Amino acid sequence: MVVITGLAAAPGVQASPSSSLSPSPSPSPSATGALRWAPCDAPSKPGAECATLSVPVDWAHPGGPRLDLAVARRKATGPGARVGTMVFGPGGPGDSGVEMVVGRVSRFSPEVRRRFDIVSFDPRGVGSSNPVTCSGDLLAERPSPELRNQADFDATMAYNKRLRADCRARTGPAFDHLDTAQTVRDLDALRAALGQRKLTFHGSSYGTLLGAQYAETYPRRVRAMVLESVMDHSVATTRSFLRSEAAAAEDSFREFVQWCDGAADCALHARDVRAVWQGLLARAGRGELEDPAKPGTALSSSDLVNKIAFRKFYQADYAGLATAIARMDASKPLPASPTSTAPLPSATPVFCSDWQLPVRNYEEYASLVTTMKRTAPDLPYLLPIHMTAACLGAPTANPQHRLDAHGAPPILVSNAVHDPATGYPWAVSVARQLGRGGVLLTYEGHGHGSVTSGPCMENAVDSYLTDLAVPPRGTSCPAVPSSGVGQAAAYEERDDLGAVELDE
Template sequence: MAPLLAVGVTATLVPALAPSPASAAAPLKAFENQRPAWHRCDASLPAAFQCGTIKVPLDYSHPEGKTIKLAISRMKTSVPGKRRGALLFNPGGPGGEGLEMPAWIKDGLPKQVREQYDLIGFDPRGVGRSSPVTCGLTSAAEENIEHSYKPETFGSTVKWARTVADKCRARSGDVLPYITTRNTARDMDVIRAVLGEKKISYVGYSYGTYLGAVYSQMFPGRTDRFVLDSAVDPARVWRGMIQVWAEGSEPAFTRWTRWTAQRHRTYKLGDTAAKVRKTFWKLVERADRDPIEFDGQKVSGDDIRAGLRPVFFSPEAAAEAVVDVKRAAEGRTVARPSVLSGGAREPRRFAAPAAGAPVDNGTAAFWTVVCGDTAAWPRDPEQYRRDAIRNKGKYPLYGDFGSNIVPCAYWGKPAEPATKVNNRVGLLMVQNQWDSQTPLTSGLGMHRALKGSRLVYVKGGEGHGVYTTDPRSCADRNINSYLSTGRLPAGDVTCKPGQSAGLNQGIAPVPPQEPGAPRF
């Protein structure tokens, strides 16, 4: 993931700790006994793809109070005799819409998985069609998600962070405290009950791995077959996970310089790693002095650093992109579309939300979770300044972006403590070696926290998201076997990349969309 920006609230939050399962049982019965009015979701989607809505408590400590809407979907198995249960999906985020996920992931699932499960999608609370949250952000500047550190611009960045937080409090202050991962996990358990299941199975990508881990911590007895793909380190939520983009990008950048130097005849960027590195940083310096005309836009050195950070995890794509920037700097025509183009057009932010949702919904939902999940955000702007300066020195490519001030500095106290993930629930993880959004160190952190887990490690694998990228791959075979039989591998498994390995900035099955903000 690379940073995203958008929400804040400084209102005093009412504690919302969940009651114990026993005391919560009776008040939640009315929610668990709902029966959705299933209907066809959209004429453009398969007729078997059904949608419905349910109500869930805004605040689970007061289920008799305000409720919000949760949009859910399903594709029932066509072989009822083989049905095992419900398989829920989450595409990542926070802020990612998952309602239509069953419709577009089904073709990547093998027959033995499709036959055993009803495929269940949902937009998490606050997202898309599920009572969407908004902060009233209307300008590109407010939705800009990546801010470099410079002494002369730090004051304006502080002002931006405070302004976004204030606007979020003004527009949604009574709702924001309850748009959290723990409450989304509680919503998943209501979905389980509504579907009539004793347990649920689950596939979560990126941020969805943290959501799945939190569910397994809160509801271990209801956790069936869980797959966590490209994992967040639960010990680093959430500032540490934004900073890990900078930490993870430096080894990828070094790898790229070596790879490109070995192919100097092709790319002509330098015949040693040191020369390739020098070529890149000269381009950054040149663009900082005089922005480069690129794809109809002026591109600064900051644009190059932020735009290419995730691309360096795929050396070939990065080499082509740097060649394009070099050509543009020399006034030559760039012949092919570049991976940098999307980031150069406008400030980096989320893709367009679902029809009917506020235009800033993805950004707002991201910050409600990232700021509201944990109190581990510094409040002193000077600490952000110090951290940004230090980490720009340690991680030149992205360190200042990852440590600069964000709206969470002006957030209120979280409604409840963050979940400490530390259990022995058996589940399966899968992780590429070269993942730009949840780098390998992040996946290993989740693996340590989930002591009963097994890890399918794709050595040499590139991109963010593994499962369903290649049905013939070693990784998919292990995951499909687990979902079909419930048997975990005897130990961790090392795989080679599948045939479809390569640059993948989102999870592989996500349908094409406009460039959006990098996310977990």
């Protein structure tokens, strides 16, 4: 799924000054190869350099308005052993690649940091790259995805139309050109500006959509590509998308219950975990469950699922989830009160521009909700149904299709068997779509992210990136023991659809 967090400009803040989008007849850095690097404005985290890359708002009209992409890099720590530059494709949509390079470069293995300059960017519509900006008051009015009738369905459609108009007015021309096909062209301009004849790329979660479509568009410009926690953009229907997402999340819940049954240090050990959980869902539904992060405030059942359980599944933090559930179960009930639906982040239009998830009417929507509940009975109103509701009526510039990257070199596809957001079947599907060039590397553990989950995974990925040594087909790495679940899922990004995180 996707991660959308507070990386866009604060809701209600106006878009960047129009000068950043002024028409420019000058050649883009993709032609000149010029990036002006300077130390990033992050005194507490020195060593990173920042630059901007000017690209067309609409690549179909390269002479039209432009926007500046924020870019960051950290040079290889072993200059004598440097292989080249690796570009990281951030997740989300909504994750900041600049923030990753500046503040969380430990997300990459020591060998990758030693052998490569690591470069990333804020994709268009995110962070400092012409962020999507919307009215905070309007975002707060988002209807609940728990629609009850056709009138609720129609009201949601009307709200979505009103919100899109507001966001478009505040964001500027870029709002209508946020899809991944446009970002693919941005990525190729960045490759050229970096002076790289071929691209070495690591995409994570939503960033795998960018990588896969780059390989499809420019197959002979790829040197090496890692797709980690993989999104399958060939999932054609709304029902298939929702069912696969629900199945991945429910698998993690089952794994959590199984772990707790066998772990003496689980805070719910020897209890009926599902019964305790269902009790919390019922209390949340009545507005009686206190939000652990906001004392005195009621936590909705949707936020209990998505902001408590799902986030822990990302980190494979089963011990932490069990402790949180036990504390909430022991907490004093609040007086029954209505709960609100948290506003989705303003970067949601990026997702809507890539995923065509049509729903004809309330009857079909109710059927889709039923499908999700049957598939994930422990996790009602997962984030994907929120996204489906948020995208009702939105145009889709880059709809789903089967991948065709004929002519690309071997591409490494990495996924955990028990990934709560980008389920393992998606990785299998993408590897197959890549044909002979798709090489699936399986992590037998849990969590969202896998490339640094133990020496087996790390060595296989490092060897591929540095020496182009492709692991044998069928390579599988064991889960790495760790307290709280049985392995370590070294994923340092925010929740990702790959998952869409609710604003706090």
